[in-house]
Amino acid sequence: MVRRPLGNHHHGPDTLLVTSDATKQTVPVAEATESLRELIKRARFVLFDFDGPICRLFAGHSAERVAVEQVRWLEERGLHGLLTEEERAEPDPHAVLRAVDRRRPGSDLVVELEERLTQQELTAVASAWPTQYADPLIRTWYAVGAHLAVTTNNSPAVASRYLATRGLTTCFAPHIYGRTQDLHLLKPHPYCVQRALGALGATPEASLMIGDTPSDFGAATAAGIAFLGYARNERTAKVLREAGAEVVVSSLEPLLGVLRERGESD
Missing domain, CATH: 3.40.50.1000 (HAD superfamily/HAD-like)
Structure with missing residues (x-):
C-alpha cells in the first residue's frame, strides 16, 4: 500500500x-x-x-540512486566511454537513458536499459x-x-x-x-x-x-x-x-x- x-x-x-x-x-x-x-x-x-x-x-526510492545504478551497469559492460562525465553525474535516470539512446538508437542495449528502468519504477511505486x-x-x-x-x-x-x-x-x-x-x-x-x-x-x-x-x-x-x-x-x-x-x-x-x-x- x-x-x-x-x-x-x-x-x-x-x-x-x-x-x-x-x-x-x-x-x-x-x-x-x-x-x-x-x-x-x-x-x-x-x-x-x-x-x-x-x-x-521516487520519494522512498531515490531517482539519483537509480541513475547511479544505470551508469554502473553500463560500466560493468565495458561501456564507460559511452557517456560523458556530465552524463555520468546526471541524477535523472531518464537523462541517462536518453544519452544512451542518442549513441545507440534502437539497440538491444537501449531496450535492456529501458526495461531495467521500468523495473526500478515499478519497485518505487510501493514507497x-x-x-x-x-x-x-x-x-x-x-x-x-x-x-x-x-x-x-x-x-x-x-x-x-x-x-x-x-x-x-x-x-x-x-x-x-x-x-x-x-x-x-x-x-x-x-x-x-x-x-x-x-x-x-x-x-x-x-x-x-x-x-x-x-x-x-x-x-x-x-x-x-x-x-x-x-x-x-x-x-x-x-x-x-x-x-x-x-x-x-x-x-x-x-x-x-x-x-x-x-x-x-x-
Missing part, C-alpha cells in the same frame, strides 16, 4: 500561484485565482503528468507519496464530467499500478500514455499528448495539461494546448517560468477549490 503524507504542508497565501509576467513576481491571489478559473473553466479534457502532479514516485490534494482533485474533476488522461515519460505500467493502489484507475483508464521503446518520442515530443488527445476525441481549445517540467510545457505547447505548471518548490517554479509557463501553482489546493466552487454553482 502506498504511504500517505503525514499531515498537511501549509502554503502561505502568496505562494499559491505565480505567473511569468515581466517581473516574474508572485501576483495577488485574487488575480491569480481568476487566471486559474479561466483555465479550469475551459478544460473538458485534462492531461496529467504522472511523477510530480500525481505523486512523488511513492501522493502529491498533496492530487487524489481529491482527480476524483472531483472526474465527478464533474471532465475526461482525464495520464501523459508521462514513465512507463505506463508504472502509472497504472500506482493509480490502482489509490483507487483512481476508473478516473483515467484506459487513457494512460507513457514511455515506449522509441525514446525519441519522450516529452518534450508531443507524441503521448497527441495520443491522449486523439483517443479522448479532445479539441485543443478545451484541453489542459498539468506538468512539472519544461519538457511537459514543451509537449503541451507543441500539441497546441493550455498548460498549468505544478512546482513543489521555488527552484522548480523558476525553471517552469523561464521555460515560458504562464501559470504555476505551488499547491493543487486552489485547483480543487475552483472545481468545488464550480460544482456548487452548477
